[in-house]
Amino acid sequence: MFWRSVVGKLAITILLLVSFVLFILTILLLEFFENFHIQEAEDDLMQTATKVSVMVENHEEKSLIYETTERVKDADTKVAIFFPDNTFWFSNTSDEQLDVINEDWLSSESYLTTVLSESVQLQEQIKIPNEEKGAMLVGRPIDDSGAAVFVFQSLDVVDQTKAETTKIIVLAAGIAIILTTIFAFFLSTRITKPLIKMREAAFDLTRGEFNTKVPILTYDEIGELAMAFNRMGRQLKFHINALRQEKEQLSSIVSSMADGVITLSRNGEMIVTNPPAERFMEDWYFEKEIDTNGINRKLPPELNAILQDVIQKEEERLEEISIQGRSWVMIMTPLYDQSYVRGAVTVIRDMTEERRLDKLRKDFIANVSHELRTPISMLQGYSEAIVDDIAESKEEKNELAQIIYEESLRLSRLVNELLDLARMEAGHIQLSREVVELDGYVDRIIRKFGGVSSENKIELLIEKDISVPQAIIDPDRIEQVFTNLIDNAIRHTSEGGYVKVMLENNSEEMIVSVEDSGSGIPEEDLPFVFERFYKADKSRTRDKKKKGTGLGLAIVKNIIDAHNGTISVNSKIGVGTSFTFKIPKE
Structure with missing residues (x-):
């Protein structure tokens, strides 16, 4: 709005100031010129009265006096002469209003006396008789002769002169106001134009346009203000860019962290979060069945209680939280603004994998101890029996020695498998790839298990679909895979059952399936069959004297992974189990 702008305020201020000064000056001038015109008129009348009195005093011929008086006086004035013989003479006048002034009126008033x-x-x-208008009266005595001269003039002449003067003064004041208005707008516009430019530049700065510059139109204080504004814009741009870079760097660091980070205010509002922290909060809300509408940025009550405790005690808190089957460790630390605690920063770490690895380590130690204890105990027991001569005959001693030998082989096999598995899991497995003719290669492996399957009355079958006769594999490692899978299938299949090996080789991959009609694997144990020392149900082993170590399938999976392949298992209790692995050509 114009009245609220700087231009309007400055222009109105100048106009009001000039108008007030002109108003006072006009009043004073009008008063001065009114008094001046009256005084001038009275002085003029007095001069006329003086001239007439001199003629009356120096001349006795009345006709000459009358004629000279008519010539001396103005046309709009009236002269009255009182002679010593108590007679009056009144001159002619062009002002009809003065005709009412006669001998009777002049005698009745006290002016003559x-x-x-x-x-x-x-x-x-004086006031003209029977008229509302006034007149000026000037009287002068003629020495001591007893005569007097009176001169009358209507105030209309003075009023007319005063009106003309007033008109001139008012016209001059009006012209002065108009010129002042033009000057005020010109001056205010000239002064405020740089300010308007600065305002527009300030709005540009608020919109983030830091390259905006204010033109320097003058070199006065406003010009210095424009230079200071431009300097401020450059400094602001520099600091904003520095803050943006620091913010982006901090945001990148926080976003790339594997740990969850949450910055909290005193009232529990989450200010900054990164993706791991957001996933943690989503799991928390899902676990606690909390509707997240409207509270996405508010801390849950349980965590808010920890926050308030941290703020009050100004101490770090460490909490372990289990959400959705995962273990989290939360460290909440006070966040200071100088000496004032303005909130807290929370670091949340997913410890699920560490807990799982710790459990695996403990389970590994327990399993290894368990697996080693049995053969060591048997070695110790049977060797003590030989040393104590419990076996008397040579046949008994040979039988005990055979048991010790078998247990030592089992112990050696267990240790070797542990070492192989450790090397594989450490990534130290070495593959000797070569071109293998699959037809003869698989037949040789199947013949190796022919005696064992016949002895256990299990039918060993093979199906081959070989469109590409060769494959590039490590024959020893893949034979170890076949051996483990076929051996497990035979050991877990009852008499009269079957074990079927199916081989398919094409231009893209080699697919092998080992299927049996054994007891099957429980559904809850299927995800863990490839872990070390897995033995879901030892009762499923048909040959109790030929128990496995629980490392075979773990080794199989590592060999297949080394070939960039995949292995899977399908099983049903009482129906059988099928292991399938695929090795790509590329």
């Missing part, structure tokens, strides 16, 4: 008795000059403003 005042002039004659006191011998003083008289200057007064």
Whole structure:
């Protein structure tokens, strides 16, 4: 709005100030010129009265006096002469209003007496008889002769002159106001134009346009202000860019962290979060069945209680939280603004894998201890029996020695498998790939298990679909895979059952399936069959004297992974189990 702008305020201020000064000056000038015109008129009348009195005093011929008086006086004035013989003479006048002034009126008033008795000059403003207008009266005595001269003039002449003067003064004041208005707008516009530019530049700065510059139009204080504004814009741009870079760097660091980070205010509002922290909060809300509408940025009550405790005690808190089957460790630390605690920063770490690895380590130690204890105990027991001569005959000693030998082989096999598995899991497995003719290669492996399957009355079958006769594999490692899978299938299949090996080789991959009609694997144990020392149900082993170590399938999986392949298992209790592995050509 114009009245609220700087231009309007400055222009109105100048106009009001000039108008007030002109108003006071006009009043004073009007008063001065009114008094001046009246005084000038009275002085003019007094001069006329003086001239007439001199003629009356120096000349006795009345006709000459009358004729000279008519010539001396102005047309709009009226002269009255009182002679010593108590007679009056009134001159002619162009002002008809003065015709009412006659001998009777002049005799009835005290003006004649005042002039004659006191011998003083008289200057007064009188009211014309029977008229609303006034007139000026000037009276002068003629020495001591008892005569007097009176000059009358209507105030209309003075009023007319005063009106003309007033018109001129008002016109001059109006012209002054118009010029002042033009000057005020010009001056205010000239002064405020740089300010308007600065305002527009300030709005540009608020919109983030830090390259905006204010033109320097003058080199006065406003020009210096424009230079300071431009300097401020450059400094602001520099600091904003520095803050943006630091913010982006901090945001990148926080976003790339594997640990969850949450910055909290005192009232529990989450200010900054990164993706791991957001996943943690989503799991928390899901676990606690909390509706997240409207509270996405508020801390849950349980965590808010920890926050308030941290703020009050100004101490770090460490909490372990289990959400959705995962273990989290939360460290909440006070966040200071100088000496004032303005919130807290929370670091949340997913410890599920560490807990799982710790459990695996403990399970591994327990399993290894368990697996080693049995053969060591048997070695110790049977060797003590031989040393104590419990076996008397040579046949008994040979039988005990055979058991010790078998247990030592089992112990050696267990240790070797542990070492192989450790090397594989450490990534130290070495593959000797070569071109293998699959037809003869698989037949040789199947023949190796022919005796064992016949002995256990299990039918060993093979199906081959070989469109590409060769494959590039490590034959020893893949034979170890076949051996483990076929051996497990035979050991877990009852008499009269079957074990079927199916081989398919094409231009893209080699697919092998080992299927049996054994007891099957429980559904809850299927995800763990490839872990070390897995033995879901030892009762499923048909040959109790030929128990496995629980490392075979773990080794199989590592060999297949080394070939960039995949292995899977399908099983049903009482129906059988099928292991399938695929090795790609590329």
